[in-house]
Amino acid sequence: MIEDKNQQRTKLSDLGEFGLIDHLTKNFKITHKSTVKGIGDDAAVLEFNKKRIVVTTDLLVEGVHFDLSYMPLKHLGYKSIVVNLSDVFAMNAKATQVTVSIAVSNRFPLEALEELYAGIETAAHIYNVDVIGGDTTSSTTGLLISVTAIGEVESGLEVYRNGAKPSDLLVVTGDLGAAYMGLQVLEREKEVYKVNPNNQPDLEPYSYIIERQLKPEARKDVVKLLEELDVKPTAMIDVSDGLSSEIIHICKQSEVGCDLYEDKIPLDPQVISTCEEFNIDSTTVALNGGEDYELLFTISQADYPKIKANPNLTIIGHMKDASEGLHLVTRADTRIPIKAQGWKNFNE
Numbered sequence: 001m002i003e004d005k006n007q008q009r010t011k012l013s014d015l016g017e018f019g020l021i022d023h024l025t026k027n028f029k030i031t032h033k034s035t036v037k038g039i040g041d042d043a044a045v046l047e048f049n050k051k052r053i054v055v056t057t058d059l060l061v062e063g064v065h066f067d068l069s070y071m072p073l074k075h076l077g078y079k080s081i082v083v084n085l086s087d088v089f090a091m092n093a094k095a096t097q098v099t100v101s102i103a104v105s106n107r108f109p110l111e112a113l114e115e116l117y118a119g120i121e122t123a124a125h126i127y128n129v130d131v132i133g134g135d136t137t138s139s140t141t142g143l144l145i146s147v148t149a150i151g152e153v154e155s156g157l158e159v160y161r162n163g164a165k166p167s168d169l170l171v172v173t174g175d176l177g178a179a180y181m182g183l184q185v186l187e188r189e190k191e192v193y194k195v196n197p198n199n200q201p202d203l204e205p206y207s208y209i210i211e212r213q214l215k216p217e218a219r220k221d222v223v224k225l226l227e228e229l230d231v232k233p234t235a236m237i238d239v240s241d242g243l244s245s246e247i248i249h250i251c252k253q254s255e256v257g258c259d260l261y262e263d264k265i266p267l268d269p270q271v272i273s274t275c276e277e278f279n280i281d282s283t284t285v286a287l288n289g290g291e292d293y294e295l296l297f298t299i300s301q302a303d304y305p306k307i308k309a310n311p312n313l314t315i316i317g318h319m320k321d322a323s324e325g326l327h328l329v330t331r332a333d334t335r336i337p338i339k340a341q342g343w344k345n346f347n348e
């Protein structure tokens with residue numbers, strides 16, 4: 001039988017998000033001197049007259065990234081800005097502008113879009129960024145939001161994913177896993193509501209984790225804190241896909257290994273109690289949950305005195321030689337290889 005090349009069908013789920021990006025962009029060449037860093041980090045880096053500019057963009061799709069049955073439009077507008085700013089901060093840069101584009105179906109009245117934009121306006125105000133443009137078009141498949149965020153950083157102060165060295169300390173901000181557990185509670189209540197619309201759930205015991213899902217914040221404060229502490233991370237990334245995925249990015253791009261200590265992973269008590277209720281392992285949630293929008297970075301051991309005892313920062317491990325691999329050191333002192341979970345969006 002003759003194979004017709006046009007008949008080849010490769011499933012996107014076989015490549016995963018990052019494999020897909022590598023595949024689609026492998027022939028793109030950088031030709032401008034002003035492009036310092038192109039595809040492959042949290043944001044691109046450009047340089048004009050010694051000033052470095054970072055640019056990052058995200059696309060949020062209804063039914064894939066958000067569910068309007070429990071996501072208020074105002075929160076969605078807020079979150080769409082925050083998740084992009086998180087990538088700017090992950091470069092150690094200051095966010096300055098955003099553009100917002102939407103595609104929207106007739107299902108949405110003007111009042112709904114006003115809600116969405118009220119959330120965008122609130123985030124722009126709180127994070128002090130200018131909304132400078134965008135595009136508005138129609139859609140046949142619900143709501144799509146694309147935000148591009150722009151930031152600036154003094155040349156040489158930007159932080160990439162590829163600078164970690166063996167023996168560097170691995171540090172994370174805030175706590176992990178809450179956004180994922182918030183989503184589990186919201187999904188459960190949605191199912192309960194389908195069966196009995198009169199049921200009024202008591203969400204008070206889950207207030208923190210639900211807020212982390214519906215109205216996350218990006219760590220603008222940490223970029224400022226690091227500047228005040230006079231600490232420049234050797235590598236940095238934001239935690240959007242889950243701790244294990246982000247650690248793998250840093251290790252792969254920095255060509256180092258890592259020991260991550262299970263008992264050091266910061267968890268909020270509400271995450272622990274909700275994990276018990278759902279019978280889910282809290283470490284698995286922190287490793288693979290995602291959407292925490294905390295910053296994960298590595299620092300030289302010499303900087304340890306500057307960050308120790310800071311309540312915003314937790315040392316969760318240290319980097320090793322690449323040959324030693326990536327491991328989770330469990331509470332029982334066993335070593336489990338850290339593996340990528342793959343990308344959920346393309347899974348069928």
Ligand SMILES: [Mg+2]
Nearest residue numbers: 042087238240
């Ligand atoms: Mg990122």
